[in-house]
Each structure stands twice: as C-alpha cells, then as structure tokens.
Amino acid sequence: MATAVPMATRIPVRISVNGTEYAAEVEPRLLLVHFLRDNLGLTGTHVGCDTSQCGACVVYLDGKSVKSCTVLTVQADGGEVQTIEGLAKDGVYDPVQQGFWEMHGLQCGYCTPGMIMSAHSLLQRTPNPSEEEIRHALEGNLCRCTGYQNIVKAIQYAANQMSGAGVSGNGSGAGTHNPQDVGDWKGELAGEST
Amino acid sequence: MVLSRYVGAEVRRKEDPRLITGTSMYVDDLRLPGMAHVGIVRSPYPHARITGIDKSAALAMPGVLAVIDGEDLAEFCGPLEAGNAEGGSGEQADYEHLEQGALGTPQVWPLARGVVRYVGEAVAAVVAESRYQAEDAIEEVVVDYDELPNVTSPEEAMADGAPRLYEANPNNVGARWDRIVGDVGAAFTGAPVVARARIRSQRLSGVPMETRAVAAAPDPLNQGLTVWTSTQAPHWNRNSIAEALGLPTTRVRCIAPEVGGGFGVKIGAYQEDFIVSAIAYRMQRPAKWIETRSESFLATHHGRDQWADVEIAGEADGTIRGLKMRVVQDLGSHPKGTDLAELTGRMSCGCYEVPALEFKSYGVYTNTMAVGAYRGAGRPEAAYYVERAIDLLADAAGLDPVEVRRKNFIAPFAAGHVTTAGEKYDTGDYDKALSRALELVDYAGLRRRQAELRAQGRYLGIGLASYVEICGFGPYESATVRVEPNGDVTLYSGISPHGQGQETTFAQLAADHIGADFEKVIFNHGDTLNTPQGNGTMGSRGLAVGGGALMISLNKIQNRAKQIAAHLLEAAVEDIELGDGRYRVRGVPGEGMSLAEIADASYGGDLPQEFEAGLESTDYFRPEDETFPFGTHVAVVEVFPDTGEVKLNRYLSVDDCGVIISPLLVRGQVHGGLAQGIGQALFEEITYGENGELLSGTLNDYAIPRAWAFPPFETHHTETPTYLNLLGAKGIGEAATIGSTPATANAVIDALEPWGITHLDVPMTAEKVWRAIQEGGGTQAAAAD
Numbered sequence: 016m017a018t019a020v021p022m023a024t025r026i027p028v029r030i031s032v033n034g035t036e037y038a039a040e041v042e043p044r045l046l047l048v049h050f051l052r053d054n055l056g057l058t059g060t061h062v063g064c065d066t067s068q069c070g071a072c073v074v075y076l077d078g079k080s081v082k083s084c085t086v087l088t089v090q091a092d093g094g095e096v097q098t099i100e101g102l103a104k105d106g107v108y109d110p111v112q113q114g115f116w117e118m119h120g121l122q123c124g125y126c127t128p129g130m131i132m133s134a135h136s137l138l139q140r141t142p143n144p145s146e147e148e149i150r151h152a153l154e155g156n157l158c159r160c161t162g163y164q165n166i167v168k169a170i171q172y173a174a175n176q177m178s179g180a181g182v183s184g185n186g187s188g189a190g191t192h193n194p195q196d197v198g199d200w201k202g203e204l205a206g207e208s209t
Numbered sequence: 210m211v212l213s214r215y216v217g218a219e220v221r222r223k224e225d226p227r228l229i230t231g232t233s234m235y236v237d238d239l240r241l242p243g244m245a246h247v248g249i250v251r252s253p254y255p256h257a258r259i260t261g262i263d264k265s266a267a268l269a270m271p272g273v274l275a276v277i278d279g280e281d282l283a284e285f286c287g288p289l290e291a292g293n294a295e296g297g298s299g300e301q302a303d304y305e306h307l308e309q310g311a312l313g314t315p316q317v318w319p320l321a322r323g324v325v326r327y328v329g330e331a332v333a334a335v336v337a338e339s340r341y342q343a344e345d346a347i348e349e350v351v352v353d354y355d356e357l358p359n360v361t362s363p364e365e366a367m368a369d370g371a372p373r374l375y376e377a378n379p380n381n382v383g384a385r386w387d388r389i390v391g392d393v394g395a396a397f398t399g400a401p402v403v404a405r406a407r408i409r410s411q412r413l414s415g416v417p418m419e420t421r422a423v424a425a426a427p428d429p430l431n432q433g434l435t436v437w438t439s440t441q442a443p444h445w446n447r448n449s450i451a452e453a454l455g456l457p458t459t460r461v462r463c464i465a466p467e468v469g470g471g472f473g474v475k476i477g478a479y480q481e482d483f484i485v486s487a488i489a490y491r492m493q494r495p496a497k498w499i500e501t502r503s504e505s506f507l508a509t510h511h512g513r514d515q516w517a518d519v520e521i522a523g524e525a526d527g528t529i530r531g532l533k534m535r536v537v538q539d540l541g542s543h544p545k546g547t548d549l550a551e552l553t554g555r556m557s558c559g560c561y562e563v564p565a566l567e568f569k570s571y572g573v574y575t576n577t578m579a580v581g582a583y584r585g586a587g588r589p590e591a592a593y594y595v596e597r598a599i600d601l602l603a604d605a606a607g608l609d610p611v612e613v614r615r616k617n618f619i620a621p622f623a624a625g626h627v628t629t630a631g632e633k634y635d636t637g638d639y640d641k642a643l644s645r646a647l648e649l650v651d652y653a654g655l656r657r658r659q660a661e662l663r664a665q666g667r668y669l670g671i672g673l674a675s676y677v678e679i680c681g682f683g684p685y686e687s688a689t690v691r692v693e694p695n696g697d698v699t700l701y702s703g704i705s706p707h708g709q710g711q712e713t714t715f716a717q718l719a720a721d722h723i724g725a726d727f728e729k730v731i732f733n734h735g736d737t738l739n740t741p742q743g744n745g746t747m748g749s750r751g752l753a754v755g756g757g758a759l760m761i762s763l764n765k766i767q768n769r770a771k772q773i774a775a776h777l778l779e780a781a782v783e784d785i786e787l788g789d790g791r792y793r794v795r796g797v798p799g800e801g802m803s804l805a806e807i808a809d810a811s812y813g814g815d816l817p818q819e820f821e822a823g824l825e826s827t828d829y830f831r832p833e834d835e836t837f838p839f840g841t842h843v844a845v846v847e848v849f850p851d852t853g854e855v856k857l858n859r860y861l862s863v864d865d866c867g868v869i870i871s872p873l874l875v876r877g878q879v880h881g882g883l884a885q886g887i888g889q890a891l892f893e894e895i896t897y898g899e900n901g902e903l904l905s906g907t908l909n910d911y912a913i914p915r916a917w918a919f920p921p922f923e924t925h926h927t928e929t930p931t932y933l934n935l936l937g938a939k940g941i942g943e944a945a946t947i948g949s950t951p952a953t954a955n956a957v958i959d960a961l962e963p964w965g966i967t968h969l970d971v972p973m974t975a976e977k978v979w980r981a982i983q984e985g986g987g988t989q990a991a992a993a994d
Binding site for chain 1: 229233234340502707873908917
C-alpha cells in the first residue's frame with residue numbers, strides 16, 4: 016500500500032498522562048486511544064465504534080474533552096491528557112463517578128468511562144445544567160443499557176455535590192426535571208413507584 | 210421467616226467501583242506476552258464461489274505470521290455444530306418443537322469453504338504481531354470470486370426458481386411452525402368487523418457498546434486452551450470450542466470477563482470463537498481478535514426481521530372471534546434463529562382470549578447476515594402484531610382501544626392458563642396493570658387534551674400496549690454457595706451477567722437468607738473453571754432461574770447452619786431463627802451465633818460425626834415451566850405534519866415481573882428496555898441494498914437512540930408472583946422492550962388518525978411519517994365489513 020510516510024517511520028512524542036510524563040516513539044498513524052491502551056496499559060478508555068460516534072473513548076486533552084479515537088498520538092505531543100484512571104483523587108471518587116454509582120448510572124459499564132469524562136467536561140462548562148442541557152450535552156456519547164435516565168440523574172447528583180447542595184438517597188427519587196412540553200400538557204408527571 | 214433487610218431495598222451495585230474507575234477487564238484489555246492479533250478477511254459479495262485465495266502479498270507484510278483460509282482451518286477445526294448454530298439462539302434449549310421446527314441443518318464452517326453466502330462472511334484469517342499489522346495485511350489477501358445469483362428478500366427466496374443457499378433446503382425454507390386451533394373460517398365468515406394489515410418487524414442490530422471479542426491462549430495446566438470471550442453463556446462456548454477442536458471439554462476453559470452488553474447477540478459461539486481458539490492452539494501462542502463496529506454490523510447476528518400478515522375478526526362490540534397470522538422470518542444466511550417464529554407463534558394470542566387461531570410461519574434463508582436472538586427474541590414481534598391488531602380492530606369497530614383490550618383480556622389466573630396458541634401462562638392479572646397505567650397517566654384527561662389540541666391543528670397521539678411474554682427458560686441453572694471458614698461468603702453460578710447486576714442481587718439474597726455480610730460477598734460467574742454448569746444470561750432468566758438455583762443452595766446452607774447453631778446453643782433446631790444476621794433461639798434476643806461462628810465450627814474438629822464438615826452447597830434448579838411477566842405501557846407523542854417528526858412526550862410503564870428483589874436494578878432494566886423498544890419504533894433499521902450490500906453498516910447509518918430522544922420515563926409496577934421458583938420473580942430484562950415498540954407505534958398511528966392512516970411500519974422516521982401524510986393516508990391496512 017502506498018502511504019506518504021513509510022509505516023516504519025516513528026515519531027518521538029512526549030505526553031503527560033494523568034500527571035506522569037511519557038516519552039515514546041510512535042507510528043504517525045497511531046491513534047491516541049491505542050497509545051493510551053496499548054503503550055501505556057491504561058485500558059479504562061474504551062473503543063466502541065470506528066466512526067467517532069459512540070464516545071466510549073472520551074478523555075481530556077489539554078483541558079478539553081476529545082474522542083481519543085479521532086486524535087493521532089502525534090497530535091497530542093507536548094499535551095496533557097487525563098483519563099478515567101486519573102479522575103479519582105487520593106482514593107476519593109470524583110463527584111461524577113460517585114453520582115454514577117449512587118444513581119445506578121451504568122449497567123455493563125462499557126460506555127461509562129467516556130460518559131463520565133463527557134459529563135465531567137459538561138459540568139466544567141455548565142455547573143448547573145438543566146435536564147435538557149444534559150441530554151443534549153450527551154449527544155456524542157452512546158449508551159445501550161440505561162436509556163440514559165439514570166445517567167442524567169447521576170450528572171444532576173454530581174452537579175449538586177459540586178455546588179455544595181448535596182443529594183441524599185440513591186436513585187429512589189425521580190430526580191429533578193422539567194417536564195417537557197407534552198403538547199402543553201400540564202399534568203403532573205407521576206414519577207416512579209417501584 | 211427471614212428478616213428482610215436487603216431484599217427490596219435500594220442497594221448500590223457491588224459491580225460499580227471497578228467500572229466507574231476504568232479498572233475492570235474486558236477482553237480487549239487482556240494483554241499476554243507474545244499475543245498475536247487476528248484480522249478477518251470478509252466477503253464483499255452476498256453469494257459467490259471462492260475460486261482462489263492468494264496469500265503471498267499478505268504473508269510478505271511486516272509482522273504477518275500466518276494467513277489461514279477455510280481449507281487450512283478445516284484441517285484442525287470442525288464446523289459449527291448444528292446444535293450450536295441453532296442453539297446459538299440458545300433460548301430454545303428446552304423448546305418443545307411440535308411437529309415442525311428447524312428443517313435441514315446446513316453445515317457452517319468458521320471460515321467459508323467454497324461458497325460465501327453473505328456480505329461480511331469470514332473467508333480468511335490473518336495472524337500478525339500487532340493489530341495494525343493485521344489490519345494492513347487484510348487488504349493484501351487477494352480472493353477471487355465467481356458471483357452467484359443472490360436473494361435478500363425472504364418472500365422472493367421462497368419462490369420457485371429463486372437462488373438456493375443450501376441443497377437441503379428447497380425454497381430456502383429452514384424452519385416451520387404452525388398452530389391452527391378452532392374454526393377459523395367460521396370466525397371470519399360473517400364477522401361484523403374484520404381488520405388486516407401487513408406488518409413489518411424490521412431487522413435490527415443489538416449494538417452492545419462492547420463489540421464481540423475473543424482471546425485464546427494455550428493453557429499449560431490443562432494442556433489445552435483458555436478462551437476469553439465476550440459472550441452471554443461461557444459454558445456453551447466451551448462445549449462448542451472443545452468439540453470443534455476435538456479436545457476433551459476438560460481441556461478448554463472459557464471465561465466471559467467483563468462483558469460490555471449482550472442483548473441476545475452474544476449468545477452462542479461465533480465463527481471467530483473457533484478461529485481464534487484454533488489459531489492459539491495450533492500456533493501455541495496467545496491470539497486475540499477484536500471486532501470493529503463496522504464488522505459488528507456485518508457479522509454479529511441481527512434480530513427481528515419478520516413480515517406478518519395479520520387478520521383479526523371481531524364482533525361489533527370488539528369481542529375477538531378469530532386471529533390469523535402468517536409470519537415470514539428472515540433467517541439470514543445460516544441457522545441462528547430457527548426458533549424465532551415459533552416463539553412468535555407461541556405468544557400470538559398475547560393477553561387475550563382468542564377462540565380461533567391460525568398461525569403459520571416460515572423461516573427462510575437469504576443472502577444476509579444470520580438473524581438470531583435480540584432482546585425478546587420472537588416475543589416482541591408477537592406483542593407488536595397482537596397490539597397493532599387490537600388497535601386495528603378498535604379502529605374498525607369505532608371503539609376505544611382500552612375497551613377492546615378489556616373486553617378480551619384473559620381473566621385473572623393464579624395457577625396456570627393455557628392459551629389457544631398452546632402456551633401455559635403461569636399467573637396473570639392483565640386488567641390490574643392496564644387500570645393502574647390508565648389511572649397514573651390520566652387517560653381520560655389525555656384524551657380530552659388530545660381533542661383540544663387537535664382543534665388547534667396539533668396532533669397528539671396516545672398509544673397503549675398490554676403485553677405478556679415468556680421468561681425464565683431452562684433447562685436448568687446452577688448455584689454454589691460457599692461459606693468460607695471465617696464466614697465470608699462466595700457465590701458461583703452458571704448464569705453470566707453482563708450488566709444486569711446479579712453480583713448485587715445475589716449478595717442481597719445471601720445477606721438475608723444466610724446472614725452473609727453483604728459487603729464481603731463475592732459472586733463469581735463467567736468462568737467455566739470455577740462455576741457449575743450453566744446456560745448463561747439470556748431470556749430474562751438470571752434471577753428467575755439462576756436466582757431460583759441460588760435459593761435452593763441458600764436454604765440448604767441456612768438449614769445446616771441452624772443445625773450447627775442448635776447443637777452449639779443446646780436448643781431444638783425448630784427453635785433456631787435467623788434474624789438481624791444472627792442465628793438465635795426464638796424468644797431469646799441478644800444471644801445467638803453469627804455465620805462466622807457457625808462456619809468456624811463447621812470447618813473445625815469439635816462437631817460430632819453426624820455433622821458434615823464444611824459449609825457449602827451446589828444445587829441445580831430445573832424449572833417446570835417458564836414464567837410470563839406482563840404489563841401495560843402508555844406512550845404519548847406529538848407528530849409535526851410539516852416535517853413528519855415524532856416527538857415522544859411521555860412514556861409510562863406498568864410492568865409486572867413478579868416479586869422484585871432489587872428495585873433499583875429493575876428500574877434500570879426497564880429504562881434500558883424501553884430505550885431499545887422505542888428505538889425499534891422510531892429509529893433503528895438494518896437495511897441491505899439490492900445487491901446484498903449492507904447499507905446501515907456504521908453508527909453513522911444505524912440510529913441507536915441518544916439521550917435527547919427520551920422524556921423521563923415514568924416506571925411503575927404491579928406485583929403478581931409466580932409459583933414456579935422460590936423467589937416468586939418472573940424476569941424483567943426484556944419486558945420493557947416488548948411493551949414499548951407497540952405502545953409507541955400505536956401512539957404515532959393514533960396521532961395520524963386525521964389522515965385516515967391505520968397502519969404504518971416501524972421505524973416511524975420523519976420521512977416515513979411525512980410521506981404517509983403527503984399520500985393522504987395511503988394506508989397499508991384495510992378495514993372490511
């Protein structure tokens with residue numbers, strides 16, 4: 016196969032991941048997600064598709080959430096990466112992680128690291144998002160297990176924790192949400208009665 | 210009576226800490242020294258004869274270790290055993306095939322030999338040092354094909370003279386299941402109301418977020434293999450792989466590590482399980498294959514894909530006189546779902562008294578990916594047809610759909626009811642769920658609101674579905690309860706959860722029923738080395754059957770613990786009770802023994818000889834029959850005629866899954882089930898082009914729902930226990946999927962009533978709805994006199 020850069024060519028990179036500096040020589044085509052998983056053994060970042068739709072691979076690169084399947088490792092040269100493995104501090108979960116646990120925001124867990132990183136990024140930008148803002152902010156993250164409902168609650172839990180308001184209980188409440196426009200239907204949402 | 214502390218409580222999952230920190234292990238996270246990477250060369254043609262494979266260029270590529278084709282592999286790996294291919298839909302392990310069933314048993318090889326029958330069929334395997342090298346080399350394997358005529362439509366495939374996939378299957382028919390009861394002709398002749406529709410339950414992809422993945426390594430301890438595979442039933446894969454490789458079962462260990470979702474499409478050993486296992490065994494080095502998402506759309510089995518001609522006859526008051534269904538099931542290219550139409554037939558009466566039934570089904574091979582189990586497997590199709598038929602009947606008779614449902618419900622029953630389709634339901638109270646749903650959703654208020662809005666030119670639709678389905682398939686499930694010498698408890702089972710949360714549920718049960726410390730309980734599953742025989746997790750059987758087995762073991766352990774406590778406390782066994790986690794003498798609070806103290810005695814040397822040493826039990830549960838959860842769902846949508854867009858405004862579910870052990874997890878199952886069922890109603894479809902090419906081959910083309918698609922689900926329950934297991938639990942994994950497709954579809958059609966539209970096929974995309982409106986109600990259903 017004719018390629019502009021011979022595949023044997025390797026390019027030196029220095030990348031900080033979760034606070035540790037790594038130096039490596041990589042193929043120019045090596046995806047950041049594969050560098051994290053295969054070179055560094057940080058397998059918490061997952062790959063769920065090959066067209067940048069699913070968001071299982073979301074990490075922070077220089078403070079911005081990116082899909083690491085769509086970033087070349089060489090593009091991250093000199094950058095700072097944070098992955099799911101770097102989110103808990105001193106054994107204490109980040110409020111977003113805690114929220115996913117408290118609110119049953121995951122089932123199979125495969126989308127969870129990317130989902131948590133995207134949610135974390137949302138709360139950095141928008142500390143108190145509405146339900147609608149949360150649902151739209153998750154546009155780039157697919158989950159097949161949860162129907163997203165408890166992911167929304169997990170993010171609301173985290174938002175409350177981070178703003179100091181706190182939330183009690185573990186998922187029994189319906190959470191706060193603005194009833195959507197039910198054709199101007201003002202009937203009270205009945206919530207959950209399990 | 211055991212004091213209940215954990216059962217019924219909102220308990221955070223024990224699984225989660227490893228998952229929210231990214232520290233668990235899915236197959237692709239496994240790294241072994243010298244691990245080779247396998248890439249698969251796939252057919253670009255739907256039907257072709259392989260005339261030559263040139264491996265030389267690929268073999269010359271950097272890092273390439275081997276290129277293997279079907280003939281190479283056949284020297285050391287057998288075909289997919291018929292039982293596996295068919296049992297790949299698995300849930301049929303104990304189906305009573307009536308006079309019909311699977312017809313002919315096409316032989317399927319892990320790598321194609323001679324002929325390919327679908328786009329994406331595995332033709333050759335490339336083994337390389339790295340995954341990138343394997344992917345590069347795939348491009349260099351040159352395969353020559355002679356194209357053969359192909360057929361991708363099952364109706365066309367059944368026609369005389371159609372291209373035939375297998376010699377053993379004339380007209381490509383691979384399965385039949387019919388059921389004709391009562392005088393169907395009389396039921397329809399002279400019926401005041403008859404309604405009919407051709408209803409499509411489209412082809413879907415399961416799309417677990419983790420694609421399939423297989424790794425295998427020679428195992429020096431068993432002189433065979435250890436295989437890590439993302440599957441729902443590791444014992445089945447172990448048995449299949451051992452047979453294909455000609456190894457004793459004892460030399461294959463199969464592990465389902467963390468599995469990122471299944472939904473039915475990870476049932477049964479796939480071609481790649483055999484390919485990777487054979488490579489690792491033959492080359493005596495670890496090997497791994499990770500499916501890409503694009504490969505997954507091509508080569509992980511699809512679900513649904515039926516065409517149904519449905520006719521219902523009724524009295525003027527909505528009473529059902531008779532029901533006819535002719536179902537054509539697209540089986541795809543090889544047998545994985547030969548039982549799907551049978552399952553549809555078994556549930557073809559739904560919640561209703563049907564005096565006369567004619568159900569005919571045909572499973573047909575086509576040049577497409579195989580169709581197998583997907584969340585519900587045959588039952589969602591049945592519920593969809595029946596619930597559409599009820600609405601068609603209501604529409605034709607000018608009655609409210611609630612009234613027609615109530616008119617025909619099977620009366621409440623608590624000790625079994627045999628339907629016209631021949632299925633024995635266990636317990637049911639269908640009006641209870643319907644009434645609760647109507648009350649919670651304020652059905653009358655919704656109808657008023659709908660009328661108000663319609664006067665303003667806005668189109669609200671209200672859809673109902675009352676479903677019943679089959680859960681808890683056997684033939685058996687297993688459990689081991691091991692109380693360790695210090696009282697810690699380890700559980701094992703043959704179920705293989707992959708998101709369902711039984712590590713938590715089972716620990717709840719162990720805490721309440723033997724006094725185990727919930728936090729310390731570990732439930733091991735998914736490893737054939739240390740678990741008893743099992744049938745995995747599918748068909749909503751984890752709790753109803755696996756939990757049923759666990760309860761047998763827990764009860765035995767509790768009884769033995771009581772005997773030991775009685776001996777040590779010098780009391781009668783009948784006077785020992787378990788309360789607050791302690792075994793104590795009834796009426797003597799504050800004393801008694803912990804499980805740890807009892808375990809210490811059981812493993813110690815001081816008990817009399819009549820006490821068996823140790824505190825462990827392995828038990829198998831063979832349910833005498835399946836369970837039948839039910840419920841009623843209500844969907845409220847608004848349709849925007851200018852664009853055809855459908856907005857789901859409200860969704861309320863009342864599910865009855867029997868006794869609920871873990872409310873938090875049940876809600877989670879309902880939420881996810883709703884998302885998938887609504888996904889079928891509004892978004893998802895696998896489509897093939899005229900030349901057999903897959904048109905919906907990426908997540909860019911196949912629309913699984915995103916977070917914005919849903920309002921907050923309102924989930925509720927009634928509770929009608931089953932008598933078939935010790936828990937009274939029926940199963941909840943598939944229920945919400947089964948109820949939500951018809952409820953959502955009925956809501957959209959209700960909104961389209963002003964245009965005279967009485968049926969529209971799912972998925973009800975904006976384009977489809979818009980076109981139907983433009984065609985002025987060009988309806989596919991016809992109401993006759």
